[in-house]
Amino acid sequence: MFRFDPTFLNLQKLIRMGEAGQSREGESNMPLVGGGTVDNVPASQLFTSVPALNEAASYINQATSYLGSCFSDYSVEYGGQGYPHELLQSTSGGDGSSPVSVCVTPGQRCSTSSEASTSTAASSPSRESTETLSQASNAIVTSNGLGGFYGISMFQxxxxxxxxxxxxxxxxxxWLQRDPEMPPVEDGTYRFNKILEDIGHGVHRLPNTLVYLLVPGLFSNHGPLYFVDTKxxxxxxxxxxxxxxxxxESSVEKNxxxxxxxxxxxxxxxxxxxxxxGHSKGGIDAAAALSLYWPDLKDKVAGLVLAQSPYGGSPIATDILREGQLGDYVNLRKLMEIMISKVIKGDIQALEDLTxxxxxxxxxxxxxxxxxxxVSFRTEASISPAVLATLSHVAHAELPLTNQATKLPVVMPLGAAMAACAQLLQVRYGEKSDGLVTCCDAEVPGSVxxxxxxKLDHAWMVYSSLNEVPLEADAAQVCEALLTLLVQVEEEKQRND
Incomplete structure (x- = not known):
């Protein structure tokens, strides 16, 4: 442990007087250096405490340097906002003769007390007093500046x-809607509803002169019933x-x-x-295939439906992977990378491509x-309490209860999870969503x-619910209506061309 000599108070008073250029009432206005006295204390005795002060400054410097190294990432990242970029270690021997480093602001040079005393000696009548004062001042600046710098950097x-x-x-x-270079969309909701109504009455208009390719979304490899009912x-x-x-779970370009x-x-x-x-990321993958290889595919493809696809991006993926957030403290990105690459055997780039x-x-x-x-299809998830009781049929489990294997449905509360995510996006951003994709990001520029x-959540399109309303259209009928609308759009384009 160290202690401050009582004359340190006199030193502080002396420095304040020198900075203010005036003395308090009742005190003599003496120069900072020279042979004068302050409160009848000779200057030669006043600075005998400087070695101890330098030891204190060195101790504080080492402590703050250690604490600062714990937050080195933040001091580097935010160090360019008017604070020193480099800090020089301050050491002091028992006699106080070792140089004490001074931390200066950007654009200035960090100098030692020996350099400061040398430059002062040329214009000062007492080099010894000036050098001692310089060391004391530098020690104060160093001990205060380092702690303040690291504290400010850390809190910044x-x-x-x-x-x-x-x-x-x-x-x-x-952002898609705000981009003036993007083409406008056309509302095809009325036409879709009419087609869906006809399908409910047994009227089917999809031609058998086309081949229909369904492209599943993220994590579809772990959902054995993904699109199976529709197919x-x-x-x-x-x-x-x-x-x-x-x-x-592979990248968009690979898919x-x-x-x-x-x-x-x-x-x-x-x-x-x-x-x-294409549903969800499947729509992004399908759109990427047509964008990248359109010269080879333009005579082979009649159209594209993007159902609940984050065409503009996903706030969920972006918020998880965005750097410089509080989630970095728990390495949220690293945890997600481990889960995708090690558990799901996928590629973290699959999620990055949706940011x-x-x-x-x-x-x-x-x-x-x-x-x-x-054609683009966007929906809004229900956030009512009733959705908590919704269970989605995601797989079959075969149990050898009799001579033949018995299939039992495997259900999950996907509706409740989607409702929770939709409510989160609504509260945080004020945006409606299907639970994973906001409505505005699912609308493709230039599409119908x-x-x-x-109210349809993100999982409903591929997994049927156990408590479906009999009079409502199921996911297969919705997919049929979307593709029928696309056929009509394609025919209109041909007529216009």
Missing amino acids: GLIERARRTVRGSADDIG TKFSKMGLACHIAKIHS AREIKEYIEELCWGSNKKVLLL YERRKEFLKNHPLPRELPT VVRPKR
């Missing part, structure tokens, strides 16, 4: 991370329907290449054009072809947009 980092965390994706949601009903109507067997190969294979085998319907930053970059370089007939009033 915390404040900035808190601001980024609270602000989140507020500036990114809906089964399409096949019963005599339609050629396929589910793209892609690794949905785009695989979808291109799917399309070419289907066209080669059937000599028919392909109509695509606003990546979507803006990709669409800038690879927009959808204007001549491609496109379907905006149903019925």
